[in-house]
Amino acid sequence: MATKITNLNRMLALEMGRVTERAAVRSSLWVGRGDEKSADQAAVDAMRKELNVLDIDGVVVIGEGERDEAPMLYIGEKVGTGKGPKVDIALDPLEGTTLTAKAMPNAMTVLAAAEGGTLLHAPDCYMDKIAIGGGYPDGLVDLDATPAENLKALAKAKKVDVPELTVCILDRPRHADLIRAVRECGARVTLITDGDIAGVIATTDAETGVDLYMGVGGAPEGVLAAAALRCIGGQMQGRLVTAVEEQKVRAAKMGVKDFNKKYTMGEMASGDVIFAATGVTDGWLLDGVHHVNGGVTTHTIVMRSATGTVRRLKSFHSNIEKFG
Numbered sequence: 001m002a003t004k005i006t007n008l009n010r011m012l013a014l015e016m017g018r019v020t021e022r023a024a025v026r027s028s029l030w031v032g033r034g035d036e037k038s039a040d041q042a043a044v045d046a047m048r049k050e051l052n053v054l055d056i057d058g059v060v061v062i063g064e065g066e067r068d069e070a071p072m073l074y075i076g077e078k079v080g081t082g083k084g085p086k087v088d089i090a091l092d093p094l095e096g097t098t099l100t101a102k103a104m105p106n107a108m109t110v111l112a113a114a115e116g117g118t119l120l121h122a123p124d125c126y127m128d129k130i131a132i133g134g135g136y137p138d139g140l141v142d143l144d145a146t147p148a149e150n151l152k153a154l155a156k157a158k159k160v161d162v163p164e165l166t167v168c169i170l171d172r173p174r175h176a177d178l179i180r181a182v183r184e185c186g187a188r189v190t191l192i193t194d195g196d197i198a199g200v201i202a203t204t205d206a207e208t209g210v211d212l213y214m215g216v217g218g219a220p221e222g223v224l225a226a227a228a229l230r231c232i233g234g235q236m237q238g239r240l241v242t243a244v245e246e247q248k249v250r251a252a253k254m255g256v257k258d259f260n261k262k263y264t265m266g267e268m269a270s271g272d273v274i275f276a277a278t279g280v281t282d283g284w285l286l287d288g289v290h291h292v293n294g295g296v297t298t299h300t301i302v303m304r305s306a307t308g309t310v311r312r313l314k315s316f317h318s319n320i321e322k323f324g
């Protein structure tokens with residue numbers, strides 16, 4: 001089967017992995033130090049520096065807020081040398097700032113790149129999400145179905161009983177009813193304090209024990225998770241939760257017309273998508289950065305939707321002064 005020809009290429013995929021590696025190494029210096037802002041800023045600075053040497057005409061469509069919130073990588077910021085293909089960039093320089101500050105599992109640096117105009121421009125608001133891994137009939141689970149209906153459908157597809165399923169949910173007061181409903185069905189619940197990108201991706205890996213992700217988290221993180229599933233396989237739906245008028249105004253400026261729209265995975269991330277993430281602390285999907293023998297080890301995953309390629313890169317870097 002011929003590979004689809006796009007403006008992106010395999011070398012760019014590897015370069016995106018280098019960007020997340022450098023951000024992870026810099027932020028790892030703040031693991032366990034209780035300083036979320038410094039950890040995040042270290043990741044931002046390293047990620048911006050590395051993006052700006054790439055031969056792309058990039059624009060940040062999912063970032064760390066609006067321009068007036070600089071020096072973060074803000075929505076609308078131009079990145080790259082401007083000499084290459086037009087590329088949408090979605091990023092979370094440090095997914096899990098609290099996890100990093102407290103030396104807890106699953107912190108990572110995350111980046112997605114896609115052909116220009118193919119990533120959903122999601123405002124900085126919440127998104128209701130549901131996701132499963134690959135290999136199931138389309139539309140198996142649905143945001144508009146009840147937890148019981150979704151669990152029953154997934155259990156039937158997996159040929160197991162509902163009590164054998166595990167659902168990943170963010171541990172937030174807003175999810176009290178959802179957690180109760182899942183447990184009343186007999187399924188297990190894995191609660192996470194932060195890091196719902198990892199929670200969504202966990203549904204694709206049997207070793208995590210997670211079968212289904214449900215709940216309300218950040219909309220930017222939702223787009224990044226959709227980008228990952230486009231590459232690795234899976235299903236996801238999301239609906240923006242615009243609780244205040246300011247969020248609706250911001251969403252409208254980004255082109256959102258229907259605030260009740262249920263976005264499919266393909267609508268959130270279409271075209272040729274590259275996804276890269278590097279572990280900062282050890283987690284479900286990735287080992288964290290470890291400082292050993294005068295250097296550091298990193299664990300990175302790089303994926304591309306056009307080829308279906310998933311690369312896991314374990315690297316040793318002897319000179320961390322070159323990072324960021």
